[in-house]
Every structure is written in structure tokens, then in C-alpha cells.
Amino acid sequence: MPGDTPLAPSSGLDPEIAARLSRDAQGLVVAVVQRHDSGEVLMVGWMDDEALHRTLTTGRTTFWSRSRRAYWVKGETSGHRQWVKEVRLDCDGDSILVKVDQEGPACHTGDRTCFDADLLDAVVGVPTPQGVPR
Amino acid sequence: MPGDTPLAPSSGLDPEIAARLSRDAQGLVVAVVQRHDSGEVLMVGWMDDEALHRTLTTGRTTFWSRSRRAYWVKGETSGHRQWVKEVRLDCDGDSILVKVDQEGPACHTGDRTCFDADLLDAVVGVPTPQGVPR
Numbered sequence A, B: 001m002p003g004d005t006p007l008a009p010s011s012g013l014d015p016e017i018a019a020r021l022s023r024d025a026q027g028l029v030v031a032v033v034q035r036h037d038s039g040e041v042l043m044v045g046w047m048d049d050e051a052l053h054r055t056l057t058t059g060r061t062t063f064w065s066r067s068r069r070a071y072w073v074k075g076e077t078s079g080h081r082q083w084v085k086e087v088r089l090d091c092d093g094d095s096i097l098v099k100v101d102q103e104g105p106a107c108h109t110g111d112r113t114c115f116d117a118d119l120l121d122a123v124v125g126v127p128t129p130q131g132v133p134r
Helices: A049-058 B049-058
Strands: A029-035 A041-047 A062-065 A070-073 A082-089 A095-102 A118-120 B029-035 B041-047 B062-065 B070-073 B082-089 B095-102 B118-120
Touching (some): A041 A062, A041 A095, A041 B029, A049 A062, A049 A070, A049 A082, B029 B049, B049 B070
Antiparallel strands (some): A082 A095, A082 B118, B082 B095
16 A cells, blocks of 8 residues: 555655555565566566665666565676666556666576566457357 | 465365465465456565455456455456456465456546556666676
8 A cells, every 4th residue: 555664664665656665574576577678567666665776777787686675686696687668656566667678688598588488378368259158 | 374274264266276375374375367369567465365266266356455354356346347267376376476467447436557656756767787886
């Protein structure tokens, strides 16, 4: 809900942006990272106020690791850096879209994206006229 | 973490897929919805095992509403239906990418996507040679 206490009360995030965030119980919002040129969805990460502040002000993506409970800058160790092109907040304030210039593969497995490896069997939807049962 | 109890223990989800999910404390994974043709990221929703099962088997997207604590089928009331083209699980099992054929605007505000309205001020990253401080 908006107004929940963020993980980092000392965050440098612009208060006008902070007021529009709808954080989960851990003080986090979802961050979807997309290649600005190809449109590929590269990965999903998590940001608290401070991670978003750093993403908005450094030109690189910073996330909050829920498992390690620490900030991480994408590419800091791998060199597969993400250069920020555009950052957007969604209509209910609980997710962020970050368009980036990606260096190298985005996934730690070496794949171009974190969604390359596991295509699930799915029934493909066939559009039907509105109101007509399928 | 993998193996957490899902919200819907009676889910019809394929046990082999269920075993690969890494759910949050509420038994949910993030679902990113992308237009299959334009590549636009349309919205972010949440799925438990049963919502994913329905998404995989009905040709339409089903989500779990955290606020209403109920399943919802996108477009059920608005008519702005999402027809499933492809569903992918990410490398650590905590997010899903659903590529869809979107009818009408994806956002309840009438915007094409839920990310159209709120562009944040961001420093644009300028790639630098690896190892050279910016």
C-alpha cells in the first residue's frame, strides 16, 4: 500500500516519487528490465526506494537482493552492465519498467535473457468475437 | 523459495512445473505481460499455481488479485482480453513472461499499457569501456 515504510528510510529518492510507490510487505516494488532496442524482456528484479534512487541517478541498474539482503549493481562482477535509457512507474505504483542498453547476456546463465531457457507448454488463445462463448 | 506451499494446494498445475516455481511468502510469482507483436510491456500481475494453470490451459490470462484475494481473468469485465501466445518461466523460477495478443488497451485507465503515464526523470547511462571509471 502507498505510504508503507520502505526498507531504506534514509533513501535519497525524490519524495514525490516515493509517495507514488505501492510497496510490498518487504518495502519492495517489481522492476522489469527490457532492452530498449529489441524490446526483449531481460529479467525481473526488485527495488526498494534506495535501489530506485540509485537507478534513477547513476545511469546503471541497482536492485535489492531478497536472498542476500543487499544491493547489487547489475554487471558489477559479470561486466554485463545495464545502462539506463528510461524508467517508468506503472498505474498502481507497484512495478517499474526500466529500458536499458544491455552489455552482453543479461542472464547469469549466459543466456541473452532470463526467460530464454524455460518455455512452458501452453494452450494458444484464439480470439473469439466478444460475448460468444468459446 | 522452491517448495513453499502455494495458495491453492488443490491446483491443477503440472507438478513438474510447480516444482520449478520459487514462490514468495504469499505463494505468488510475478507475471510480466508483453504484447507478442510490438514487444510492449503491458502490465505486471501476480499468479499462484492455479492462476498459472488456468493461464496455461485456457488461452486467456488469469491472475491472482492480492487486494481482492480472488482470481481475475483479464478482460472479463472490460472486454480487453489477453490471448496467450507463449508462456516462459525465468531462470530462478520466480517470474513468468506471458506473450499475448491484447484486445484494446491493457490498462484499466484506458492507456495502451500500464506504464504509459508515469515516465520518471532518470539520468541516462552512457556506456564506458569496461574497467574505466565514469
